[in-house]
Amino acid sequence: xxxxxxxxxxxxxxxxxxxxxxxxxxxxxxxxxxxxxxxxxxxxxxxxxxxxxxxxxxxxxxxxxxxxxxxxxxxxxxxxxxxxxxxxxxxxxxxxxxxxxxxxxxxxxxxxxxxxxxxxxxxxxxxxxxxxxxxxxxxxxxxxxxxxxxxxxxxxxxxxxxxxxxxxxxxxxxxxxxxxxxxxxxxxxxxxxxxxxxxxxxxxxxxxxxxxxxxxxxxxxxxxxxxxxxxxxxxxxxxxxxxxxxxxxxxxxxxxxxxxxxxxxxxxxxxxxxxxxxxxxxxxxxxxxxxxxxxxxxxxxxxxxxxxxxxxxxxxxxxxxxxxxxxxxxxxxxxxxxxxxxxxxxxxxxxxxxxxxxxxxxxxxxxxxxxxxxxxxxxxxxxxxxx
Numbered sequence: 408x409x410x411x412x413x414x415x416x417x418x419x420x421x422x423x424x425x426x427x428x429x430x431x432x433x434x435x436x437x438x439x440x441x442x443x444x445x446x447x448x449x450x451x452x453x454x455x456x457x458x459x460x461x462x463x464x465x466x467x468x469x470x471x472x473x474x475x476x477x478x479x480x481x482x483x484x485x486x487x488x489x490x491x492x493x494x495x496x497x498x499x500x501x502x503x504x505x506x507x508x509x510x511x512x513x514x515x516x517x518x519x520x521x522x523x524x525x526x527x528x529x530x531x532x533x534x535x536x537x538x539x540x541x542x543x544x545x546x547x548x549x550x551x552x553x554x555x556x557x558x559x560x561x562x563x564x565x566x567x568x569x570x571x572x573x574x575x576x577x578x579x580x581x582x583x584x585x586x587x588x589x590x591x592x593x594x595x596x597x598x599x600x601x602x603x604x605x606x607x608x609x610x611x612x613x614x615x616x617x618x619x620x621x622x623x624x625x626x627x628x629x630x631x632x633x634x635x636x637x638x639x640x641x642x643x644x645x646x647x648x649x650x651x652x653x654x655x656x657x658x659x660x661x662x663x664x665x666x667x668x669x670x671x672x673x674x675x676x677x678x679x680x681x682x683x684x685x686x687x688x689x690x691x692x693x694x695x696x697x698x699x700x701x702x703x704x705x706x707x708x709x710x711x712x713x714x715x716x717x718x719x720x721x722x723x724x725x726x727x728x729x730x731x732x733x734x735x736x737x738x739x740x741x742x743x744x745x746x747x748x749x750x751x752x753x754x755x756x757x758x759x760x761x762x763x764x765x766x767x768x769x770x771x772x773x774x775x776x777x778x779x780x781x782x783x784x785x786x787x788x789x790x791x792x793x794x
Contacts, residue, residue, distance in 0.1 A: 465496075474522060502523045503547045545620070570669070580640050584641075696732065707721060707736060712743045737759065737786065761782045
């Protein structure tokens with residue numbers, strides 16, 4: 408039996424490669440004669456650059472950038488040259504990731520995307536035709552204001568002190584935005600993201616994602632107002648772009664993906680960027696459909712398989728690709744928070760949780776490799792006739 412093991416990272420515990428290796432070890436414990444292909448994946452969040460670096464023939468440029476609280480952290484830009492097109496890949500989580508913050512440091516009213524601006528500036532220095540920015544796993548909620556400040560769109564004292572400070576930003580805080588847009592006019596800017604949320608509203612960055620980053624309900628409401636103020640400053644600074652089909656003005660804050668990474672997607676849209684599915688971009692880069700040829704089963708996974716996993720995440724992208732190829736797919740996750748009714752539409756044949764009780768969850772956090780390996784071994788008993 409040929410099994411493709413293609414998980415995302417298990418956020419906070421395992422990288423995508425570590426998860427794939429743990430799953431493979433457990434599967435081999437039960438079914439040692441099965442042929443296993445390990446293919447770690449990403450949807451634009453943590454691990455995006457590592458996955459692409461393993462799949463693409465490129466050069467990694469190492470640098471140091473600021474984390475969400477201004478401390479120096481290592482980061483990189485991946486540069487590829489294919490058919491005369493030079494592409495620079497950036498992973499925003501390397502500078503703005505939630506994993507860079509201790510539990511008591513998580514406050515999206517204070518964290519900044521300044522370091523993402525440093526990454527984009529480093530990418531520009533490579534003179535690319537295209538810059539792809541992976542969005543996901545952020546610990547920020549500043550609508551990308553810090554990134555814009557680092558790129559020269561406005562003063563750091565107004566834009567790089569976190570999302571909460573945007574409520575008091577002056578009308579001229581983005582006086583350099585038009586010049587920055589002109590500087591980037593010759594570069595295709597791509598947002599690779601796992602979500603299509605707008606910037607504001609009940610489905611926006613502050614309402615949906617800020618609580619996951621440490622915001623109380625009161626702070627989330629304050630951030631919503633602060634990001635609303637930021638859109639007012641944008642409206643005073645630059646004319647709204649025009650929809651090419653209708654001729655009507657476009658509200659970039661309502662565009663799909665504007666709310667990604669705490670609104671970082673909105674700032675990239677302001678600079679002329681356009682959104683693509685992060686997981687689809689990665690699946691294309693690793694030639695996933697070719698890998699599926701001749702396979703019998705696809706196993707994917709992530710830390711928590713919940714309602715957000717059903718659209719735009721790795722598990723959903725893998726399941727849809729497997730369904731198109733006529734293959735069954737199963738999900739191994741730290742926790743499974745959705746039922747079979749929700750997963751049937753994706754063609755997922757089974758979901759398996761490492762932890763189903765609080766005690767099991769504690770054990771999984773203490774030994775993520777061992778518990779995931781043991782769960783994969785049990786799943787193989789069900790799925791592998793070769794055992």
